[in-house]
Amino acid sequence: MKGRPNNLSVNVKSRPVVLQLEDVTHFFGNLRAVHNFDLTLRQGELVGLIGPNGAGKTTVFxxxxxxxxxxxxxxxxxxxxxxxxxxxxxxxxxxARTFQNIRLFSNLSVLDNVRIAYHPHAGYNMLDAVLRTRRFREKEAEMTERAQEFLEIFRLDTRQNDIAGSLPYGLQRRLEIARALAAWPRILILDEPAAGMNPQEIDQLMDLIHFIRERFDLTVLLVEHRMRLVMSICEWLTVMDFGEVIARGLPDEVRSNPKVVEAYLGREAVVVR
Amino acid sequence: MAKFKKPSVYFVAGSLLIFLVIQGLISTGTLNDYWKGIIFWGGAITIVTLGLNLIYGFNGQFSLGQYGFYGIGAYGSAYVTYHWVRGDPAAMVVALFGSLLVIGLYAALAWGLRRFYGVTVKARFTFYLIITILGFWASVVVLVPLLGPMMWGFFAALPEAVAQPLVFFLALISGGMLAGITSFLFGLPVLELGSDYFGIATLGFTIIVKVLLDNTDTILPFPAMKGARGMLGIPRWTTWAWVFGTLFVVIVIMRNLLHSSVGRAIVSVREDERAAELVGIDVANAKILAFVLGSVFAGVAGGLRAHDITFLHPQSFHFIQSFNPLIIVVFGGLGSITGTVFTGFLWIVLLEGVLRLFLPSGYETWRFVIYPLILLMMMLLRPEGLFGTYELPFLRAAHVAKRQAIAQKPEEVPV
Amino acid sequence: MTNALVTRKRGKRPARFDGLILNRISLTIFGACGLMLLYVLANGFYRNPGVFIQQVLNGLQLGFIYALIALGYTMIYGIVKLINFAHGDVFMVGAFSSFYAISMLDLHRWPEWVWADAPPALVTLPGTVTVILLSMLISGALAVVIERFAYRPLRNKPRIAALITAIGVSFFMEYFGALPFVYTNNYQTYDRPFEVTVFSAGQIPIWVIVSFWVLLGVSVGIFLWLSWRWKCGDVAALAWRRHPLLQFGLLFGGFMAVVLTLTGVPLRIGDRFWELSVSSVMLVIMGSSIVLQVLLQYIVAHTRLGMAMRAAAYDKQAARLMGINVDMVISATFAIGGGLAGAAGVLFATAFRQVYYLMGITPGLKAFVAAVVGGIGSIPGAFVGSLIMGQTEVLAAGFISTPMRDAIAFSLLIIVLLLWPQGIYGEPPADKV
Incomplete structure (x- = not known):
C-alpha cells in the first residue's frame, strides 16, 4: 500500500512536511516487525497510529x-x-517522546526530571559549572525558570521538590510529557499516554494534548489503545497490523474500514462505544 | 561578587577549623609519624573513593578499576619527581606537556570525528589510541630537548620555597592526567558494556595494571620503577596542607559539578540509561566524563600517597585492594559525598590504625578476620550505608524555591 | 509565559560524512594486530611443534579445572545475579578438606581398611573417588551455609550489599584459614590420592587409542543419525540428541582420542622427533571434569530441579507464583556449584601438589573471567570459556611473555567483551522501550 488514499485531501497539503518515513522495514532476527511502512507528518498535525497488540507501533516509534x-x-x-x-x-x-511504561528518573526530584531534559540547551559547559561562573548562574536560573514554567502548565509546580517516583500514577504520566516537552521538540511522540488512566483523566489528557500542541506549535504522533481518545482528537489515523499499514484516513473512515474492523475493532467493539 | 550562602560559609569555616586543628596537632608533635601517615593515607583513600562515588554512586557504573588509576597516578607522579630531584626534567616534560599535547590532540580528533556519523566506538578507540601513541612519542622526541632545558632553567631561577611546591603540584597534575588519559582510552570502548560487565572489565584492568607495574623495568621502559622490587627514593613532599587542599578542591569540584546540568545528566544515566538517551542526553559522553574525572581524582590521590610513603610496591595496587574504595563507598552510602569522606577516614583509621595498634602482639592476623566480620555485620544491619543519601547542607542541591506566581496568569490551562 | 519556546533556535548542522570508511580502517588495524598474534603463535608452532602441542595439553588440563569452578560461578550468577567472590574460597576449602582427608585419615586408601592386600587399582580408584566426593560434599555444604547466612538475608536488598558480603565472606574464609590453629598461612605439600604415571609415546597401547576413536566415531554417528531423524520430523530425536550418555561419548571420546593420539603416537617431522607425554593426573582431571559437566547439563536440562532452576533464573517472582520453592532452588544451586568447586579444588591440588590459604583467589578469578568470556549464565559457555582461558594463559606464557600471562589472560576478557558484549554464548538483556 503505497501513498496515501485520496480521502486525505482534507489535510492542508500546504503545510510543510516535518517527518517522512519511506519504506521503513525492520527485522528482529528473522521476525519482520515493520514492513514497508510509510508515514508523512506535516507541521502541526495530530496523527494517531493504532493497531492491535504486537502490530509494530512502538517499534515504529x-x-x-x-x-x-x-x-x-x-x-x-x-x-x-x-x-x-x-x-x-x-x-x-x-x-521528543514518552514511554509506554513510565520511565522517569524516579529517585530525582520532579524539577530535576524536567531540567535533565533541558540539558542540551543548558548553554554552559562543565568548566562554568565547576567554577560557578556568572554564565552558569544566569543560565541555571533561566533553566530552572523554564522548567518551572513547564511544571506549572502541567499543574506539577506544587510538587517540584518531591521525588518523582513518589508521585501518583497520573501525575507521573503528566511529568513524563512535561519532561518530553522540556527537550524543546517540534514533534512529540506519545506512546500510549492514556494507559492506566480513568475516563475522567483521559478527558483531561485530551484537553492537555490539544493545549500543548497549540501552545508549542507541536506536531503530535500518538499511539493509543483507547479508541475514544484516538477517534476524538486525531486528525487522521494510520492503522497497522503485523507490521504493515492496513488503512489510513480520517477517524470515521477508518472505523468503518472492513479491514480495520476485522483486524482490530471487531475484537474491541465494546471499547468503541 | 555573589553573596555567599550560609551553608557555604559554614562549610568553609568548618573545613578550615578541621584543617587547623590537625595541622596544630601535627606541628606540636602530638600526632606521631605513624598517625600522620594514617591520616594522609585516609585522605588519599578518600579522594580515590570520591572518584569511585562519582563513577558508581552518581553515574551508576560499577567499577573495580579505581586502584589501577591510583597506581598509574602514584607511579606516574613519583617517576616525575624521582627524576626531577635527580636533575632530569625529561619525565616531567613528557608527563606534563606530553599529556597536554595528547589531550589537545584528543580535542582535535573529537572535533574531526563529529563530522562523521555512524562511527563505532571501537573505531573511535583505534584512532584515539593511535593519537595517544603518536602524541607521547612526539613529546619524547620533540618536546624533551625543546622544553627540558627551558623548564629546568625556569625552575632553577625560582627560589627553592616556590619551586618545590610548584614541581610537586605539576607532578600531581601529571599523575592525574596520565590516569585520566588511560581511563579515557579504557573507558571509551568498555563503558558501552552493561554495568556488571563493565565492573568485570575494570577488575581485569586493575589486574593488568598490577602485572605491568610488576614488570616496569623489564617490559616497560621505566627502570627507575624497579618492577616487583618496588620503587624507592621518592621525595617526601606530601604535607597535611597538600592532602587537605586536594581533598577540599575535589569535594568542591564534585559538588559544583553534580549540582549543575552536567551533573544531572550524569545522575540521569544512573537512573535510567535508555530514558536519559531518549530525553537527549549524550549517555556515552556523560559516562566517560564521570569515569575520566573519577580516575583523575584517583591519579592525583596516588601522587599524594606516593610522596608520603616514598616507597611504591605493585603489591599495594593488587586488585584485592581495589575492593577497599568499593566497600567504603557502599558503607558511606552510595551517592553521598559526606558519607564517603567520613567513612574513608574512618576506614583507614580503624583498620590500619586502631586495629593494628590495639590487637595484642601475635594476633595481627586477626585483623583480617575481624574486618570481614565488620563487613558482614554492616551489610546485614545497614545495607544502604551509614549515611544513606544524607549530605551536609553545603553539598546538597540548592533548594529551589517555588516560582513566584507570575503577574498575569497564563491563559486557561486544562488539567 | 514567553513564546521563546516556539521560536526555538536551530543551529546550522554541518554536512556529515558516513563513518563507514573510518570503521573499516579501524577494523583493518585490529585485524592486522590479530594476524600478528596468530603469526607469533604459528611461529612458535613451526619452531617447535612438540613444545607447542605439549603446551596446548597443559592448557587443556588447566581449562578443565577452570571449567568446574566456572560452572559454579555461572550458575550462581545466572540465578541470583551475584558475582560470588567467595566461590574461589569454597574451591580452596575443597582442596584443604581433601588434603586433610588424605594426610590425616588416609581416606584415599580406605579399601585397604577392609581388604588389607587389595590390588592397587582397586584401592586407588574407589579411594580417589571417595576423596573427591567428600570434598564435594564439604564444599557444597559450605556454599549452602554461606548462602543461607550471608546472602539470603540480603536477597531483597540492593545487589551491591550482597556483593560486599561476598567479598567479606571471601576474606573471612581466607584469613580465618590463615590463623595458626586452622591451617596456617604457609604452603603445604599435598599428597596425591593416587600415584602419578606419565604416559609418553609408545607407552599407551594402540588399542586404547583406537577404542576412544571408536567411541567418538559411534557417538558422532549416533548424533548425525539423530540430527537426520529430527530433520525428517522425528521430534523425539531432538531430546535423544541431548542425552547425557551421548554427550559424554562425544566429549570424552573426542578429547581422549585427540589427547591420547597426540601423546601415544610419536611426533616425527623430517628428522626431528618429539616425545610428548600426558600424566594420569591430566586424564583424571579431564575425565572427571567431563563427567561432572555432562551430569550438570543433564540436571539442568532434564530434571524437575533443573527446570525450577531455569525458571528461577528467568524470573524469581514468577517462579515463586508458579509454586517453585525459590529459596530451595537457590540453595541447591549453591550446593551444586560448591560441590563442583570442591572437586576442582581436589583436582587442582593434585595437579600442582600445593595447598595454600590464598590458593583460591587466582584460579577463582580466572574461572570467573572464563565464565564471563563464555557468556555468564550459560553452562556450555562456561565450559568453552574455560578451555579458551586455559589455552590463552598457557600459550601466552609460552609464546608471548611469561611475566605478562595474567595481563594477557585478562586482556582476552576485555577483547572478548568488546567483540561479544555478553560473552560468546550470552544472551543480550531485553531492554524494552
Whole structure:
C-alpha cells in the first residue's frame, strides 16, 4: 500500500512536511516487525497510529527515535536523514517522546526530571559549572525558570521538590510529557499516554494534548489503545497490523474500514462505544 | 561578587577549623609519624573513593578499576619527581606537556570525528589510541630537548620555597592526567558494556595494571620503577596542607559539578540509561566524563600517597585492594559525598590504625578476620550505608524555591 | 509565559560524512594486530611443534579445572545475579578438606581398611573417588551455609550489599584459614590420592587409542543419525540428541582420542622427533571434569530441579507464583556449584601438589573471567570459556611473555567483551522501550 488514499485531501497539503518515513522495514532476527511502512507528518498535525497488540507501533516509534536502526528505508526529519543517528542527536534535533511504561528518573526530584531534559540547551559547559561562573548562574536560573514554567502548565509546580517516583500514577504520566516537552521538540511522540488512566483523566489528557500542541506549535504522533481518545482528537489515523499499514484516513473512515474492523475493532467493539 | 550562602560559609569555616586543628596537632608533635601517615593515607583513600562515588554512586557504573588509576597516578607522579630531584626534567616534560599535547590532540580528533556519523566506538578507540601513541612519542622526541632545558632553567631561577611546591603540584597534575588519559582510552570502548560487565572489565584492568607495574623495568621502559622490587627514593613532599587542599578542591569540584546540568545528566544515566538517551542526553559522553574525572581524582590521590610513603610496591595496587574504595563507598552510602569522606577516614583509621595498634602482639592476623566480620555485620544491619543519601547542607542541591506566581496568569490551562 | 519556546533556535548542522570508511580502517588495524598474534603463535608452532602441542595439553588440563569452578560461578550468577567472590574460597576449602582427608585419615586408601592386600587399582580408584566426593560434599555444604547466612538475608536488598558480603565472606574464609590453629598461612605439600604415571609415546597401547576413536566415531554417528531423524520430523530425536550418555561419548571420546593420539603416537617431522607425554593426573582431571559437566547439563536440562532452576533464573517472582520453592532452588544451586568447586579444588591440588590459604583467589578469578568470556549464565559457555582461558594463559606464557600471562589472560576478557558484549554464548538483556 503505497501513498496515501485520496480521502486525505482534507489535510492542508500546504503545510510543510516535518517527518517522512519511506519504506521503513525492520527485522528482529528473522521476525519482520515493520514492513514497508510509510508515514508523512506535516507541521502541526495530530496523527494517531493504532493497531492491535504486537502490530509494530512502538517499534515504529523506536525506529524514529533511533532506539533501533531501521533495516531498510529512510526516515527524514526536515532535511536530515535520521537512520543511523544516535538517539540523543535525534531528540536534540526536535523529536521528543514518552514511554509506554513510565520511565522517569524516579529517585530525582520532579524539577530535576524536567531540567535533565533541558540539558542540551543548558548553554554552559562543565568548566562554568565547576567554577560557578556568572554564565552558569544566569543560565541555571533561566533553566530552572523554564522548567518551572513547564511544571506549572502541567499543574506539577506544587510538587517540584518531591521525588518523582513518589508521585501518583497520573501525575507521573503528566511529568513524563512535561519532561518530553522540556527537550524543546517540534514533534512529540506519545506512546500510549492514556494507559492506566480513568475516563475522567483521559478527558483531561485530551484537553492537555490539544493545549500543548497549540501552545508549542507541536506536531503530535500518538499511539493509543483507547479508541475514544484516538477517534476524538486525531486528525487522521494510520492503522497497522503485523507490521504493515492496513488503512489510513480520517477517524470515521477508518472505523468503518472492513479491514480495520476485522483486524482490530471487531475484537474491541465494546471499547468503541 | 555573589553573596555567599550560609551553608557555604559554614562549610568553609568548618573545613578550615578541621584543617587547623590537625595541622596544630601535627606541628606540636602530638600526632606521631605513624598517625600522620594514617591520616594522609585516609585522605588519599578518600579522594580515590570520591572518584569511585562519582563513577558508581552518581553515574551508576560499577567499577573495580579505581586502584589501577591510583597506581598509574602514584607511579606516574613519583617517576616525575624521582627524576626531577635527580636533575632530569625529561619525565616531567613528557608527563606534563606530553599529556597536554595528547589531550589537545584528543580535542582535535573529537572535533574531526563529529563530522562523521555512524562511527563505532571501537573505531573511535583505534584512532584515539593511535593519537595517544603518536602524541607521547612526539613529546619524547620533540618536546624533551625543546622544553627540558627551558623548564629546568625556569625552575632553577625560582627560589627553592616556590619551586618545590610548584614541581610537586605539576607532578600531581601529571599523575592525574596520565590516569585520566588511560581511563579515557579504557573507558571509551568498555563503558558501552552493561554495568556488571563493565565492573568485570575494570577488575581485569586493575589486574593488568598490577602485572605491568610488576614488570616496569623489564617490559616497560621505566627502570627507575624497579618492577616487583618496588620503587624507592621518592621525595617526601606530601604535607597535611597538600592532602587537605586536594581533598577540599575535589569535594568542591564534585559538588559544583553534580549540582549543575552536567551533573544531572550524569545522575540521569544512573537512573535510567535508555530514558536519559531518549530525553537527549549524550549517555556515552556523560559516562566517560564521570569515569575520566573519577580516575583523575584517583591519579592525583596516588601522587599524594606516593610522596608520603616514598616507597611504591605493585603489591599495594593488587586488585584485592581495589575492593577497599568499593566497600567504603557502599558503607558511606552510595551517592553521598559526606558519607564517603567520613567513612574513608574512618576506614583507614580503624583498620590500619586502631586495629593494628590495639590487637595484642601475635594476633595481627586477626585483623583480617575481624574486618570481614565488620563487613558482614554492616551489610546485614545497614545495607544502604551509614549515611544513606544524607549530605551536609553545603553539598546538597540548592533548594529551589517555588516560582513566584507570575503577574498575569497564563491563559486557561486544562488539567 | 514567553513564546521563546516556539521560536526555538536551530543551529546550522554541518554536512556529515558516513563513518563507514573510518570503521573499516579501524577494523583493518585490529585485524592486522590479530594476524600478528596468530603469526607469533604459528611461529612458535613451526619452531617447535612438540613444545607447542605439549603446551596446548597443559592448557587443556588447566581449562578443565577452570571449567568446574566456572560452572559454579555461572550458575550462581545466572540465578541470583551475584558475582560470588567467595566461590574461589569454597574451591580452596575443597582442596584443604581433601588434603586433610588424605594426610590425616588416609581416606584415599580406605579399601585397604577392609581388604588389607587389595590390588592397587582397586584401592586407588574407589579411594580417589571417595576423596573427591567428600570434598564435594564439604564444599557444597559450605556454599549452602554461606548462602543461607550471608546472602539470603540480603536477597531483597540492593545487589551491591550482597556483593560486599561476598567479598567479606571471601576474606573471612581466607584469613580465618590463615590463623595458626586452622591451617596456617604457609604452603603445604599435598599428597596425591593416587600415584602419578606419565604416559609418553609408545607407552599407551594402540588399542586404547583406537577404542576412544571408536567411541567418538559411534557417538558422532549416533548424533548425525539423530540430527537426520529430527530433520525428517522425528521430534523425539531432538531430546535423544541431548542425552547425557551421548554427550559424554562425544566429549570424552573426542578429547581422549585427540589427547591420547597426540601423546601415544610419536611426533616425527623430517628428522626431528618429539616425545610428548600426558600424566594420569591430566586424564583424571579431564575425565572427571567431563563427567561432572555432562551430569550438570543433564540436571539442568532434564530434571524437575533443573527446570525450577531455569525458571528461577528467568524470573524469581514468577517462579515463586508458579509454586517453585525459590529459596530451595537457590540453595541447591549453591550446593551444586560448591560441590563442583570442591572437586576442582581436589583436582587442582593434585595437579600442582600445593595447598595454600590464598590458593583460591587466582584460579577463582580466572574461572570467573572464563565464565564471563563464555557468556555468564550459560553452562556450555562456561565450559568453552574455560578451555579458551586455559589455552590463552598457557600459550601466552609460552609464546608471548611469561611475566605478562595474567595481563594477557585478562586482556582476552576485555577483547572478548568488546567483540561479544555478553560473552560468546550470552544472551543480550531485553531492554524494552
Amino acid at each position: 523506536n525506529l524514529i527515535t533511533g532506539v533501533y536502526r531501521a533495516s531498510e528505508g529512510s526516515i527524514r526529519y526536515e532535511d536530515v536523514e535520521l537512520v543511523g543517528l544516535p538517539s540523543y542527536e535525534i531528540i536534540q534535533m526536535g523529536i
